[in-house]
Amino acid sequence: MSVKLGINPLTWTNDDLPSLGGDTPLATCLTEGKQAGFAGFELGHKFPRDPELLKPILQRHELELVSGWYSGYLLERSVEEEIEAVQSHLQLLKAMGCKVMVFCEVTGCVHGDQGKPVSERPPFPAERWEEYGARLTEFARYTLSQGVQLAYHHHMGTVIETEAEVDALMQHTGPELGLLLDTGHMTYAGGDPVEVAKRWARRINHVHCKDIRANILKEARNRNSSFLNAVLDGAFTVPGDGCVDYPAVFKVLKDNDYQGWLVVEAEQDPSVAHPLTYATLGHNNLHAFARNAGLL
Structure with missing residues (x-):
């Protein structure tokens, strides 16, 4: 597939903090996302999980389903248990024509706890890298055999x-596992999304385009904030409205023939950051970055 521009419904209504945009109907998200110029949406909690219901809704708005988040527990579950647990989600993505599944290991995660700083997230048990990598590769091999490749989402908390x-x-997993590059999460974690892209470009199969307001991120770190409080304070924004070097990231993607979705995923308080305004700004900036890089 060629590069396409999508958006996550977090711009309108938040899965981790349902009070944000809780009253916003799905139809509003889809209508305004299409109006802003996007070709597809990722799943959110207001989307029906039955493809027979979801297909006509998206078709009416002339939108595609991009992918959807899956919470993995492979640090706790066997591969067989994870395969059983993923079935309904996998079958939905297959039926909707999705090529990737957003996967994140959430064992012990703290990103959904507003009262817990991200600094209190559990460290990965170093002695389990080899075992976990083999487990995740086996699970990724299974979903790939079903036509949907995992895109591992590194995530704060x-x-x-x-x-x-x-x-x-990446070193402990096989090529069956793809990497979701999230520019905002990597920047928040103190990393460099450009360098990550350079090292693992051939594994990147999905991209979340979340920008960072550097001054607010600095304050969130100084206050040892939770992920959700950082969201409420405005640490995240749409591409081109923060400090992420998108031209450099996209040059790496172009040089390595990236083909897939570029997805605006920018959690903000919709009562402060007007969703249609920011969706439009995000689309226009993302389109310009992608066009200038030769991705479009």
Whole structure:
């Protein structure tokens, strides 16, 4: 597939903090996302999980389903248990024509706990890299056999968030596992998304384009904030409205023939950051970055 521009419904309504945009109907998200110029949406908690219901909704808005988040527990579950647990989600993505599944290991995660700083997230158990890598590779091999490749999402407040942890994950897993590069999460974790892209470009199969307001991130770190409080304070924004070097990131993607979705995923308080305004700004900036890099 060629590069396409998508968006996550977090711009309108937040999965981790449902009070944000809780009253916003799904139809509003889809209508405004299409109006802003996007070709597809990732799943959110307001989307029906039955493809027979979801397909006509997206078709009416002339949108595609990009992918959807899956919470993995392979540090606790066997591969067989994870395969059983993923079935309904996998079948939905297959039926909707998705090529990737967003996967994040959430054992012990703290990103959904507003009262817990991200600094209190559990460290990855170093003695388990080889075992976990083999387990995750086997699980990824299974979903790939079903036509959907895992895209591992490094995420603040989880066991794999830093540049070094992403490197270790890639080193201990096979090519069956793809990497979701999230520019905002990597920047928040103190890493360099450009360098991560350079090292693992051939494994990147999905990209989340979240920008960072550097001054607010500095304050969030100084206050030892939770992930959700950083969201409420405005640490995240759409591409081109923060400090991430998107031209450099996209040059790496172009040089390595990236083909897939570029997805705006920028959690903000919709009562402060007007969703249509920011969705439009995000699309226009993302389109310009991608066009200038030769991705479009």
